[in-house]
Amino acid sequence: MTASFDIGGQGVGVVWIGDTAMFASGEGKVVCWRETLAAPITAHAGAILSACAHPDGQSLLTGGDDGALMQSRSTGETSELVRFGRKWIDHLEASPASGAIVAGVGKSAHILKDGRVVHTFEHASTIGGVSLDAKGRKLAVSHYGGVTVRYALMPDDAGVSLKWAGSHLAVTLSPGADYVISAMQELELHGWRLPEKTDLRMSGYAAKTKRFSWDRRGRHLATSGAPCAVVWPFHGKLGPQGKEPILCGQRDALVTHVAFNPRNDLLAIGYGDGAVWIAALGGDASMTLEATQSPVTALGWRADGAAIAWAHEDGRGGVSLLS
């Protein structure tokens, strides 16, 4: 069963809370779908720039260009957690394991616990991305000239500084915190194997990589930015070093989003032409859930891996129940 509907603005993120898919849109609204579409919740005065599930697993967090960090529930209530003046909340990450929320605001990474800011890590330049490991303890923050990895909940942690010339944008920390991979302005990935800080370079992209997704075992990293999902192998001692990536869902259109199923090795792929595909590792057994629309900007699996939701740049959204 597949449903398609209007979410009222550019899709910024989609998160499943139980059986409800919660969509965050560029028009500041949160829209819930559970069998039918509920009335939109107005969470922000301006655009939503970032969204993720709250550590409580019961609500959606959104960061806006109005400087507000909002918490919205599928029942329709929305409340402000904190406000950062006129600053934009570009990045949000949260961990159910540690209860930490990270808000990337300009050069600052604010750490929230129990709904309030407990401390802030400052950086010399604007943050390109933030990522927490599976335990929600280690935090990677990318910026100009590299990535800094710290313990998120340790206020005075100077952290480990990983340096590489250039502008580092989206970043991901592997679930076990043994790899950090960042996307560079120059259309390539730079990575470090920890704790040795061994450099890794992964190139061949046609656009900036904006989305990363680790499979449930942390053995593969799927990436956007090429006319297929580029999946790097991370099993074995050396990770992707000297290995070829696995290419999934090769098409003419650029991949704009990737998301591994939380229960199996299927990969959901969103494309620049609006298609949403489900592909097995290696590329066969694909399933087309959505044909031509505007670029896919959000993708999210339900926790049981049996349903997926997505959204497009033009404000359309969709849900598919796979079994």
Next chain:
Amino acid sequence: MTAPIPVTVLTGWLGAGKTTLLNRILSEDHGKRYAVIVNEFGEIGIDNDLIVDADEEVFEMNNGCVCCTVRGDLIRIIEGLMRRKGAFDAILVETTGLAAPAPVAQTFFVDADVREKTKLDAIVTVVDAKHAPTQLAESAEAQEQVAFADILLLNKTDLVDAAALSALESLLRAINPTARIERVQKSNVALDKILDVGAFDLDRIVDLEPQFLSPDGDQHDHDHHHGHEHHHDHEKDHVAAAGIASVSLTSERPMDPQKLLPWINALTQERGPDILRLKGILAFPNEPKRFVVQGVHMIVDGDTQRDWKEDEPRTSRLVFIGRNLDRDELDAAFKACAA
């Protein structure tokens, strides 16, 4: 695919009148809604729904191009603004008086996401008629702002006499012969002269600058008195000594594209840091259309444009604005590219 959003860059020394102009653009009834990107150290008092603080973060690109710098904050802000595209029709970027304009301009050519969603419309530099001579003599950034301009808004002309104004205009022309100069008071320019002009649009680049094809026409209009000439020459030399100047090359013979285009490429690769901007209209043999070229440092863009008119002399003209430019050397190399 929706049409790219036009971006106007507003530069100028502190106190030149940028904020007055900005407020006029935002308050006048022209039916367009603007998103405004301001610098946090700028002059205050702007009233607009969509106003964003920029950090003026300049990033070097690791693409082997030493002068290739972009504004990382602009890339991020534009991506954010595009989340609600329907909320505005155009973008205004204000820069501080201290900012070098090159990274701003290059951002719109180098970053693929920005290039897909927006297009640079024009760089408008507001010049304070009273204080500009001192600022230009003392500051490399002030010179660069003039050098990069598509439109020079010569403001506060009521505060100086005709002679001083004429001298300043000659000084500006020495740095940037291709920009259109608008003389105004209290930033009172007609907005259609500075907005949606398509200064980086190859199809419109020349229509914007009617004086472009007649180097001796407009420039000397105001130099009636010998005394002023003397003054003007003195200041020209001064600017030359401090750095930025321009070289205009012309050829009555058509150019050989097989020679000329590789030469421009090699020159901008090698001398990119010194070449701030270049603009040219070129006549190729057996080509009924004009070839238009423009560049910022190492980034060069060229294409055929409209047909040459019947009565139009097929003169090729190439203008470089930059530092350490040797006119004789450039002229010889340019002439060697004739067909």
